[in-house]
Amino acid sequence: xxxxxxxGHARASPLKKxxxxxxxxxxxxxxxxxxxxxxxxxxxxxxxxxxxxxxDSLRSLGLDEDIxxxxxxxxxxxxxxxxxxLEAISGVQLPRGTGIVTRCALELRMKKIKANSAEEASSGExxxxxxxxxxxxxxxxxxxxVDKPENxxxxxxxxxxxxxxxxxxxxxxGVILLEVxxxxxxxxxxxxxxxxxxxxxMGQNENIEEETKSLIVEYIEKTETIILCVIPCGTDxxxxxxxKLAKEADPEGIRTMGVMTKPDLVDKGTEDNIVNIxxxxxxxxxxxxxxxxxxxxxxxxxxxxxxxxxxxxxxNFFKNQFQTLYVxxxxxxxxxxxxxxxxxxxxxxxxxxxxxxxxxxxxKASNEDLKRLGQPxxxxxxxxxxxxxxxxxxxxxxxxxxxxxxxxxxxDKLYAIAHQLFTKFASEIEDHRPGNTSTPLYCxxxxxxxxxxxxxxxxxFPSFEVFKQFAVQSVLLMxxxxxxxxxxxxxxxxxxxxxxxxxxxxxxxxxxxxVRGKIGxxxxxxxxxxxxxxxxxxxxxRWIFTQDQTFRGLLELVKSTExxxxxxxxxxxxxxxxxxxxxxxxxxxxxxxxxxTVVAAGTTAQSVSHEDEAKELLCKLxxxxxxxxxxxxxxxxxxxxxxxxxCFCDDVKTRLFKELTVRPAANxxxxxxxxxxxxxxxxxxxxxxxxxxxxxxxLLREGAETEAKRKQLTSKLDRxxxxxxxxxxxxxxxKAIIEDLTxxxxxxxxxxxxx
Numbered sequence: 001x002x003x004x005x006x007x008g009h010a011r012a013s014p015l016k017k018x019x020x021x022x023x024x025x026x027x028x029x030x031x032x033x034x035x036x037x038x039x040x041x042x043x044x045x046x047x048x049x050x051x052x053x054x055x056d057s058l059r060s061l062g063l064d065e066d067i068x069x070x071x072x073x074x075x076x077x078x079x080x081x082x083x084x085x086l087e088a089i090s091g092v093q094l095p096r097g098t099g100i101v102t103r104c105a106l107e108l109r110m111k112k113i114k115a116n117s118a119e120e121a122s123s124g125e126x127x128x129x130x131x132x133x134x135x136x137x138x139x140x141x142x143x144x145x146v147d148k149p150e151n152x153x154x155x156x157x158x159x160x161x162x163x164x165x166x167x168x169x170x171x172x173x174g175v176i177l178l179e180v181x182x183x184x185x186x187x188x189x190x191x192x193x194x195x196x197x198x199x200x201x202m203g204q205n206e207n208i209e210e211e212t213k214s215l216i217v218e219y220i221e222k223t224e225t226i227i228l229c230v231i232p233c234g235t236d237x238x239x240x241x242x243x244k245l246a247k248e249a250d251p252e253g254i255r256t257m258g259v260m261t262k263p264d265l266v267d268k269g270t271e272d273n274i275v276n277i278x279x280x281x282x283x284x285x286x287x288x289x290x291x292x293x294x295x296x297x298x299x300x301x302x303x304x305x306x307x308x309x310x311x312x313x314x315x316n317f318f319k320n321q322f323q324t325l326y327v328x329x330x331x332x333x334x335x336x337x338x339x340x341x342x343x344x345x346x347x348x349x350x351x352x353x354x355x356x357x358x359x360x361x362x363x364k365a366s367n368e369d370l371k372r373l374g375q376p377x378x379x380x381x382x383x384x385x386x387x388x389x390x391x392x393x394x395x396x397x398x399x400x401x402x403x404x405x406x407x408x409x410x411x412d413k414l415y416a417i418a419h420q421l422f423t424k425f426a427s428e429i430e431d432h433r434p435g436n437t438s439t440p441l442y443c444x445x446x447x448x449x450x451x452x453x454x455x456x457x458x459x460x461f462p463s464f465e466v467f468k469q470f471a472v473q474s475v476l477l478m479x480x481x482x483x484x485x486x487x488x489x490x491x492x493x494x495x496x497x498x499x500x501x502x503x504x505x506x507x508x509x510x511x512x513x514x515v516r517g518k519i520g521x522x523x524x525x526x527x528x529x530x531x532x533x534x535x536x537x538x539x540x541x542r543w544i545f546t547q548d549q550t551f552r553g554l555l556e557l558v559k560s561t562e563x564x565x566x567x568x569x570x571x572x573x574x575x576x577x578x579x580x581x582x583x584x585x586x587x588x589x590x591x592x593x594x595x596x597t598v599v600a601a602g603t604t605a606q607s608v609s610h611e612d613e614a615k616e617l618l619c620k621l622x623x624x625x626x627x628x629x630x631x632x633x634x635x636x637x638x639x640x641x642x643x644x645x646x647c648f649c650d651d652v653k654t655r656l657f658k659e660l661t662v663r664p665a666a667n668x669x670x671x672x673x674x675x676x677x678x679x680x681x682x683x684x685x686x687x688x689x690x691x692x693x694x695x696x697x698x699l700l701r702e703g704a705e706t707e708a709k710r711k712q713l714t715s716k717l718d719r720x721x722x723x724x725x726x727x728x729x730x731x732x733x734x735k736a737i738i739e740d741l742t743x744x745x746x747x748x749x750x751x752x753x754x755x
Contacts, residue, residue, distance in 0.1 A: 048187055048341055048342075048345045049111075049112070049187045050730070051344075051345045051348045051349065052111075052187045052188065052189060052341070052344065052345070052348075053111070053187075054348070054726065054727075054730050055069050055070055055071075055189070055348055056109055056111075056189055057726060058723050058726065059107075059189075061719040061722050061723055061726075062715075062719045063359075063719055063720070063723045065716075065719075066362060066716060066719075066720065067355070067358060067359070067362070068222040068223070068224045068225070069224060069351075070224045070225070070226070070344060070347040070348045070351050071189060071190075071191055071219075071224065071225050071226070071344075072188070072189065072190045072191065072225075072226045072228055072340055072343075072344055073190075073191045073193060073216075073219045073220055073225050073226070073227055073228065074086065074190055074191065074192045074193065074228045074230060075193055075196075075216050075219075075220065075227060075228070075229055075230070075242045075245065075246065076195055076196070076229060076230035076231065076242045077195055077196045077198075077240065077241055077242055078195040078196065078197055078198070079195070080195065080230045080231060080232050080242075080261060081230055081232060081261035081262055081293075081295060082102065082192060082195060082230045083095065083096055083101060083102065083192070084096075084261060084293075084295035084296060085228075085230055085259055085261065085293060085295060085333075085336075086108060086190060086192055087295065087296070087307060087310075088293060088295045088296075088307070088310065088311065088314070088333040089110070089185070089186065089188070089190065089333060089336065089337050089340075090108055090110055090180055090185055090190075091149060091180075091182060091184050091185055091307050091308070092130065092149045092152040092178070092180055092307075093149055093150050093152055093153045093307070094106075094152065094153055094156060094192075095153050095156055095157050095160075096153070096298075096301060101195075102192055102193065102194045102195065103160045103163075103164045103169070103170045103171060103194055104134075104159070104160050104163050104164055104170065104171040104174050104175065104176050104194070105171075105174070105175045105176070105191060105192070105193055105194075105215070105219070106156065106175075106176050106178060106191065106192040106193075107175055107176065107177045107178070107189065107190075107191050108178050108180070108189065108190045108191070108192060109177065109178070109179045109180070109189045110180050110181075110182075110185040110186055110187065110188050110189070110190075111179070111180070111181045111185070111187060112181075112182070112183065112184075112185055112186060112187050113127065113181050113182065113183060114183065127181075127182065127183060128148070128149060128180075128181070128182045128184075129180070129181040129182070130145070130146040130149070130152060130178065130179065130180045130181070131143065131144070131145055131146065131178075131179045132144045132145075132146055132152070132155045132156065132159060132176065132177070132178050132179075133176075133177045133179075134159050134162070134163060134174060134175065134176045134177065135174070135175075136162060136163075142159070142162070144159075146178075149307070152178065156176060156178070159176045160176070163176070169205055169208070170194045170208070170211055170212060170215070172211060172214070172215050184308070186337040186338070186340075186341050187341060188337065188340055188341050188344065189344070190228070190340070191219065193212075193215060193216050193219060194212050194215065194216075195212065196209065196212050196213060196216070196241050196242060196245075197209050197212050213241075213245065216242075216245055217245060217248075217249065220245065220246060220249040220250070221249045223255075224347065224351055225255065226255050226256075226257065226340070226343055226344060226347055227246045227249070227250060227255060227256040227257065228257050228259060228340070229242050229243055229246050229256060229257070229258050229259065230242070230259045230261060231243065231258060231259065231260055231261070232260070232261050232262045232265075233260045233261065233262050233263045233265065233266045233274050233292070234262075234265065234266045234267065234270060234274075237277065237282075237284050238283075238284065243258075243284070252287070253285075253286045253287050253288070254287055254288070255288070255347070256286055256288060257286065257288045257289065257290075257291070257339070257340070257343065258277075258286050258288075258289070258290035258291070259290070259291055259292075259293060259336065260274065260277065260278060260290055260291070260292045260293070261292075261293055261295060262294075262295075262297075263292050263293075263294055263317075263321065263322060264294055264297070264317065264321075271321070271322070274292065274322070275322065275324065275325060277290055278290040278291070278292055278322075278325050278330045278331070279325075279328070279330065288339075288343065289330065290330065291330055291331065291332075291335060291336040291339065292322055292325055292330060292331040292332075293314070293331070293332070293333055293336060294313070294314040294317045294318065295310065295314070295333075296310045300313075311333060311334075314332060314333060315332065318331050318332060352727075352730075352731075355727060356724070356727045356728070356731060359720055359723050359724050359727060360724060362720055363717060363720040363721055363724060366713050366716050366717040366720060367717055369713050370710065370713045370714065370717060372506070373507060373706060373709060373710050373713065374507055376702075376710070377700045377702065381695075381696035381697050381700050382661060382696045384696075384700065385511075385660065385661055385696040385699060385700060386657065386661055388504070388505070388511075389653065389656045389657060389660065389661070390653070391504070392500070392501070392504045392505070392515070392656075393652055393653030393656065395408070395500055395504065396497060396500060396648075396649050396652055397649045397650065397652075397653075399412055399413060399414040399415070399496060399500065399649070400414045400415055400493075400645045400646065400648070400649035401415060401649065402415030402416065411496070411499075412496050412499065412500060414492070414493060414496050414645065415645070417492055417496075418489055418492065418493075418637075418640075418641065418645060421485060421488050421489055421492070422485070422637040422641075425481060425482070425485040425633070425636065425637065426633045428481045429478045429481050429482075429629055429632060429633070430629065432474060432477040432478050432481075432625075432629075433474070433622060433625050433626070433629070434470065434474045434618060434621045434622055434625055442618065443611065443614045443615055443618055444614070446466065446470060446613075446614035446617050446618060446621075447610040447611050447613070447614035449466050449469070449470070450463060450466055450610050450613055450614060450617070451610050453465060453466050466617065467544070467617055467620065467621065468544050470617075470621055471544055471621055471624055471625070471628075472541070472542050472544070474621065474625050474628075475538070475541045475542075475625070475628050476538065476541075478628075478629065478632055479534075479535075479538045482534050482538075482632065482636045483531065483534065485636060485637070485640060486527065486530055486531055486534065486636075486640050486644070489640050489641075489644050489645075490523060490527045490644055493523060493644050493645060493648065494519070494520065494523050497519045497523070497648075498516055498519065498520075501515050501516050501519065502516075507702055507703075507706050508699060508700050508701070508702060509703050510694060510698055510699050510700075510701055511660075511699040511700060514660065514694060514699060515656065515660075518655065518656060518659060518660075519652070522648060522651070522652065522655055523644070523648060526643045526644050526647055526648055527643070527644060529643050530639055530640050530642075530643035530644055533639045533643070534636060534639055534640075537635060537636075537639070541628060544624070546624065546627050546628075548627045660694075660696075660699065661696065663695070
């Protein structure tokens with residue numbers, strides 16, 4: 001639940017008195033002496049000033065670059081009297097003229113200070129201080145002291161010329177800051193924006209209307225912004241472009257206030273229309289209402305009428321015209337200043353509870369980003385490079401060993417990924433078991449080969465050459481899946497290594513590219529070694545050999561089995577062992593299957609046909625194939641893991657240290673070279689390696705983007721931490737400030753003080 005806003009209560013309680021009380025309030029408000037208002041004004045100023053000062057100090061830190069801070073923004077069409085309104089509020093003379101006069105956003109910070117009688121008496125002038133500043137470039141901030149209110153106009157024009165050029169174009173990305181301290185200004189910060197231009201004048205861009213509207217929308221679309229829309233009296237408000245933009249940005253009108261200017265220029269008989277609009281009785285209503293102001297006219301400016309005289313002239317004007325609006329607090333610059341201050345403080349109070357949490361979260365995120373970028377490279381580049389390579393090597397080794405300690409992401413856990421690929425390989429080569437796809441057809445091929453190869457051997461003695469031919473064929477079918485496994489593991493290792501490289505050496509483009517190249521080169525070498533070992537093993541598999549006792553058990557079981565009567569006209573086909581069992585269990589299952597087949601067929605060594613021999617041979621082929629697959633399911637992954645993962649992860653540190661931190665000496669390679677009788681070739685290779693070698697300074701050179709990003713994050717973190725301190729300090733004092741705010745309306749107290 002939002003905290004109780006006592007200032008809001010004061011603003012939300014309009015004066016609705018009987019006519020006699022209204023007259024009394026009017027006499028008191030218009031004719032009260034300066035002394036009668038001073039105590040109440042100072043009390044109010046002391047209560048609201050801390051809120052205004054807090055936001056101004058946060059804005060001075062540059063926090064508005066990161067967070068939208070509460071502010072009051074003045075908008076309007078050209079020549080609506082925006083500058084006159086600001087002059088009346090601030091007491092400083094702003095640039096005036098026709099066309100676009102405000103060419104840059106002007107942030108006007110006003111601070112009410114106590115009058116120093118001694119200083120005023122010695123100088124003969126009222127205490128007044130002002131400072132104008134703007135950012136001319138990223139590195140240069142121009143600051144200028146302004147000694148008199150009448151000199152402000154020229155200082156602003158000069159600043160606008162520097163930011164937007166000496167023509168009549170506007171500047172959309174520059175802000176002029178004018179800070180004014182005086183006893184005669186309210187505690188308030190207002191941002192003035194260029195007026196909406198309809199037609200491009202001489203020296204202006206053709207799209208000047210779009211530029212001014214875009215700049216206005218950029219400010220008023222922020223939900224923290226209070227919109228002060230200036231409209232000349234007598235204008236059809238349904239056609240006012242500024243109000244249209246305000247309504248689009250603030251559909252409910254809860255942060256839009258209307259200011260009606262030039263009431264002295266309305267046609268006779270139209271005064272009631274002005275009153276109806278100001279009292280929200282027209283078709284166009286604003287929840288925060290309208291205020292009517294009578295500011296200096298051009299004739300007054302030409303006569304150099306002082307602003308204080310203009311304020312007195314406004315009071316006299318409302319004595320005779322629109323007196324009802326003045327009594328109701330809907331006319332006069334003093335009423336507008338008070339309403340704006342109240343509304344701004346109310347907006348700040350709504351904003352503050354979440355601001356500290358937001359600043360803290362942003363500071364934490366910025367700090368994490370800065371940590372990822374790292375500190376600037378120290379002077380000892382070689383030692384720093386060794387440290388980076390050491391950290392990187394540990395991460396790579398961790399990824400390959402399966403002992404995860406550095407919170408690697410799931411996609412970087414190399415051992416786990418490789419294990420999944422090894423399991424898939426075991427399943428793939430199981431599909432290459434002889435006769436798995438079509439047992440009768442496979443038996444027919446074996447029988448045909450037995451018949452073609454029949455020599456002097458007696459029936460019942462199948463040819464070993466036939467067995468060897470089919471056994472070798474079935475084994476060689478598993479070679480391609482083994483090579484495919486090598487390719488997949490190689491690609492995964494390289495992908496993960498490159499990703500870790502990019503992440504670890506993100507700051508250093510040269511180092512990242514170099515390490516990537518070294519890793520790719522080393523992995524390719526290891527892949528070649530692994531592939532050579534795998535191919536050598538498949539050459540060994542051409543020798544039919546096993547000492548597996550399961551295979552021996554097949555023959556013993558067949559010999560010890562007594563023949564039984566046939567149970568079918570055709571011999572049964574040996575059953576394949578069920579999947580997902582151990583190879584020894586499969587072997588026993590095959591033995592049992594063969595025995596059943598032989599017994600069921602009633603065969604004897606003397607009476608088997610070629611088909612029977614083929615079925616018996618198929619059983620032996622399947623048994624032998626199971627044994628070979630068991631060997632390959634272990635040996636191929638072990639070979640790949642050793643070369644591609646173990647050797648790579650263990651040696652990457654040594655390789656990188658040797659090749660990146662030690663400069664190759666002349667005529668001496670940084671890595672061992674194969675002996676060669678061609679000495680000139682060896683010398684050329686050494687020279688080439690020396691030419692390609694990059695020093696630690698070159699490898700650790702940061703890109704301009706990284707340096708700029710670190711500088712930006714450092715500046716952002718600094719202002720966020722300063723803002724955090726200010727907010728912590730303010731939150732401790734805010735309770736006391738709120739308790740000091742009176743429950744009664746400030747305006748009602750002003751009336752009561754005149755009784």
